[in-house]
Amino acid sequence: MNKILFSAVSKKFVMALAGLFLLLFLPVHLGINLMLLKSDPEPFNSAAHFMATFPLIKVVEVLLFLTILIHITYGIFLQIQNWLSRPVGYKVRNKSETGAFSRFMIWTGGSVLIFLVIHFFNFYFIKLGLVEGDPENFYSVAWQLFSIPGYAILYWICFLLLGFHLYHALQSAFQTLGLSNEFWKPVIRAISLIYAIAVPVGFAIIPLVIWLF
Amino acid sequence: MKLKLKIWKQKNAAAKGRFETYDLDGVAPEMSFVEMLALLNQTLIQQGREPVAFDHDCHEGICGSCGMYINGYPHGPVKGLTTCLLSMRHFKDGETIVIEPWRAKPFPVVKDLIVDRSALDKIQVAGGFISVSAGAAPEANALPVRKHNSDLAFDSAVCIGCGACVAACKNASAMLFVSAKISQYALLPQGRPEAKERVRAMIAEMDKQGFGSCSNTGACESQCPKQIKLFNIARLNREYYKAL
Amino acid sequence: MITLNSKIPDGPLEEKWTKYKKEAKLVNPANKKKLDIIVVGTGISGAPAASSLGELGYNVKVFCYQDTPRRAHSVAAQGGINAAKNYKNDGDSVYRLFYDVIKGGDFRAREANVYRIAEVSNQIIDHFTAIGVPFAREYGGTLTTRSFGGVQVSRTFYSSGQTGQQVLLGAYSSLNRQIKAGTVTMFPRREMLDLVVIDGKARGIIVRNLITGEIERHSAHAVVLATGGYGTIYYLSTLAVNSNASAAWKAYKRGAAFANPSFVQIHPSSVPQMNEFQSKLTLMSESLRNDGRVWVPKVRGDKRPANEIPEEERDYYLERRYPAFGNLVPRDVASRAAKERCDAGYGVGPTGLAVNLDFRDAIKKQGKKAIEEKYGNLFEMYKDITGIDSYEEPMRIYPAGHYTMGGLWVDYELMTTITGLFAIGEANFSDHGANRLGASSLMQGAGDGYFILPYTISNYLAPEIKVPRIKTDTPEFQEAEERAVERINRLLSVKGKQTATDFHKKLGKIMWDHCGMTRNEAGLTQALNLIRELREEFWKDLAVPGSADELNQELEKAGRVADFLELAELMVIDALNRRESCGAHFREESQTADHEAQRNDDEFAYVAVWEYNNDQPPVLHREELKFEFVELKQRSYK
Secondary structure (H helix, E strand, O other), X not given: OHHHHOOHXXXXXXXXXXXHHXXXXXXXXXXXXXXXXXXXXXXXXXXXXXXXXXXXXXXHHHHHHHHHHHHHHHHHHXXXXXXXXXXXXXXXXXXXXXXXXXXXXXXXXXXXXHHHHHHHHHHHHHHHOOOOOOOOOHHHHHHHHHOOHHHXXXXXXXXXXXXXXXHHHHHHHHHXXXXXXXXXXXXXXXXXXXXXXXXXXXXXXXXXXXXXX | OOEEEEEEEOOOXXXXXXXXXXXXXXXXXXXXXXXXHHHHHHHHHHOOOOOOOOOOOOOOOOOOOOOOEXXXXXXXXXXXXXXXXXXXXXXXXXXXXXXXXXXXXXXXXXXXXXXXXXXXXXXXXXXXXXXXXXXXXXXXXXXXXXXXXXXXXXXHHOOOOXXXXXXXXXXXXXHHHHHHHHHHHHHOHHHHHHHHHHHHHHHHHHHXXXXXXXXXXXXXXXXXXXXXXXXXHHHHHHHHHHOO | OOOOOOOOOOOOHHHHHHHHHHHOOOOOHHHHOOOEEEEEOOOOOHHHHHHHHHHHXXXXXXXXOOOOHHHOHHHHOOOOEEOOOOOOOOOOOHHHHHHHHHHHOOOOOOHHHHHHHHHHHHHHHHHHHHOOOOOOEOOOOOEOOEEOOOOOOEEEEOOOOOHHHHHHHHHHHHHHHHHHHOOEEEEOOEEEEEEEEEOOEEEEXXXXXXXXXXXXXXXXXXXXXXXXXXXXXXXXXOOOOOOOXXXXXHHHHOOOOEEOOOOEEEEEEEOOOOOOOOOOOOEOOHHHHHOOEEEEEOOOOOOOOHHHOOHHHEEOHHHHHOOOOHHHOOHHHHHHHHHHHHHOOOOOOOOOOOEEEEOHHHHHHHOHHHHHHHHHHHHHHHHHHHOOOOOOOOEEEEEEEEEEOOXXXXXXXXXXXXXXXXXXXXXXXXXXXXXXXXXXXXXXXXHHHHHHHHHHHHHHHHHHHHOOOOOOOOHXXXXXXXXXXXXXXXXXXXXXXXXXXXXXXXXXXXXXXXXXXXXXHHHHHHHHHHHHHHHHHHHHXXXXXXXXXXXXXXXXXXXXXXXXXXXHHHHHHHHHHOOOOEOOEOEOOOEOOOOOEOOOHHHHOEEEEEEOOOOOOOEEEEEEOOOOOOOOOOOOOO
């Protein structure tokens, strides 16, 4: 039984499920973030307040953290196993044709992880009282951060990398879950492309607008 | 044509290997890659030097013996070809060609460009069969099979077991190989009765042999000389979940 | 001195096999695991034999020179596998399949054996289908068939143009199942160097581990050779470059008689030779002649591109000469007709040694897609090799050495003249007479392995249950091992200038020129001298680098070529002896007025069985062929 639950295929299955859950969460997060574009801080702050206090969201939050943890742990674990599968490498770089960004998931994923840590430091830790700041006014926290050019640039780079990650992630998840075939493959690829552009662009627009106006 | 060849030389599994450089003259563009290597060996033997060991047999792309990593590509830069069918007209006069053995933990080097691919056999032994003994078969037409499924089963059954998918994969994963066999049997009604046991056993053996997992990069598909499709892996996954 | 007893059961043709099975001795299941069987070779005969013997419960040890059993050259068979299913309702039957094979073999095969293989042919298709071989199907879900040369019914089951691969992998999967079950032990990368005979019975083999160079002894109660044919004796052939005759040849030198060694099928359609470096002539399946039309220009030396030659200036010579069978004449006929046209100066391509195989009309009639579905992989392969797109212009083909009908002599039980040594598949001589019909080799190989040998070997082994496991420390094993080691050392110690491949090429040329598609007294006599000279040169000037205790591919090759140099002589002796034309064996002295093969049934209706006689010339024994159920006729496809 253990063999089945912890086979490489099962691990990938869990990773894909976790990844898809995270993919669902991103648009929700984006929706709230887009309220930052309003000059009135109220809608954003109340949305943030709702997210922080509504009991059902609390449950989802725990689930979210667990998902992130599983996705990352399994990702790293599989990656190590994969590196060990080829102890002696090639002298000439492998030029086999591959799907875009598919070979760099550990690196794009890793970058997103670093951003996540910074993000937690900036917002979540305020909520927990670990870092100084007003948990009832994330609107101003966000505006302050985005007005730092270095932060905005880092933010953009991370979302660019996230886009790369997402493009392969979405189609790969379908493939791993066994939901791809000759007919659906191009459809899934198109959806992946739209998603991988729309979501990061949506996030990236915010500091841009803040800068310009 | 004149070529500079950088070839991995390794006396046996235990020995330390290194690249050796050879200059080869008189290569004709209509030679196949293995014929070019045969010419090299002929020259080396006449010079009293050690020839390069490499696997090759049918010379028509079907036995799966040959396989080397040529300038960064398993089976060389042309798609859909085994090394034995790769023609030298795809290379330029004066070109340097680096030839390496397949690299993967489950494929230890035996000598020079020859690797031990018995791990692939072990996966097949684990479950790559339908348990019908000679004499027990019903009349062939007793069980009709949808032509579409039969054709798809054939498309995956054409795998020659060369190991190029493993060699191409950044994870040295054997998923395309395994999925080809799983697909063939999954698509045929004859294969259904033991589909669950089969997929569990083959995946367990694949892990045991030390192959990596699938990152869905598609390198295997692009290098497969028989152009076995990536969606076989999706089918394998599906079959596996069904067997949970 | 051997005596030939073909052990054919008496009674009517249709009842012989049933009668045999009824009377054959059986081995109790509990005793089977005490009996060891060695199978050498894992092709379409060896793998089925090993797996079905394993299924029965015998303790089976299997050997192959490749790194895995799945690479045996049966994998390259393209066109299909015959069976008398009569799914097309076109008048096929076991009898008709039997008759076609007998006639196709030009009445030089044993009636009883051929009838038996026709009888089991249907079971083979049932079995392969049940173990997941994806044969081509109709939309209704049933199996489909196609036509092949030399017959007028459609009885060939196929998987695109790679039927051999599909059935071999099916057999390989059964083998794997038995390996898992523990009844079969697999020994890959082993080359058989000698046969061990103890008290007149085959009891083991000596093999070389091709990775370590170690010499190993393996014993058994019976030994089965499924080592294929010796077509690579021509150097350029359709076979895998490592295919060889060594195992069969060693058995011959230990007392297994060799039957009809000169019967070699030259396949009419292979990719022509393009240059001197070429190591291989790739087969283009005979099934292509279903839709392809063979032609050459009507004008000698016409060098225009094929597509520029108008219809009325094309000579569809097969359709012209053989209106009844047209492009679907048997292989020997098609090969000779191609050679005749090329020798007369009508050949096409840069060398003039090729004829056109044109799909223009078929594509026009059926559409490109239909042709692609039937032969897609063959067209691709042809393009890979030649750069020519056969959807647009004709393929160029030429005959090449392909299949050896000759082989170790076996009786009805598939046992050679050495007790306990069996030969199955292409390694034996039994079913194809002087010419094999297309798609019959997979049938015969699989039939021998799955449905014939398991019965006959049990009959042999039944009294052997009292014999304990054979020990490998006997003087016989010692002697055989010493002989093998001595030979390896001899090969390594010549230290000359020419490689094994150099000699192989020279031998190939001698054989192709003098003992190929057509033969004559003067040429054969000359060949005999040339072979002897070459053999002498071989042992004086052979260069083998490296040592015996490592993976040494040159040493492997040298051993195989050394055996070919001996076998070649036997082939020529046999060809000289048979002063008639029959099937693939065409003696120029014996032809009809319109240049067809002229058989001489009065003098040569026998199997020429050669016994090894140390340094003396081989001894000829004759197994008279009695035709009780068919009438001997001059073969005609006109």
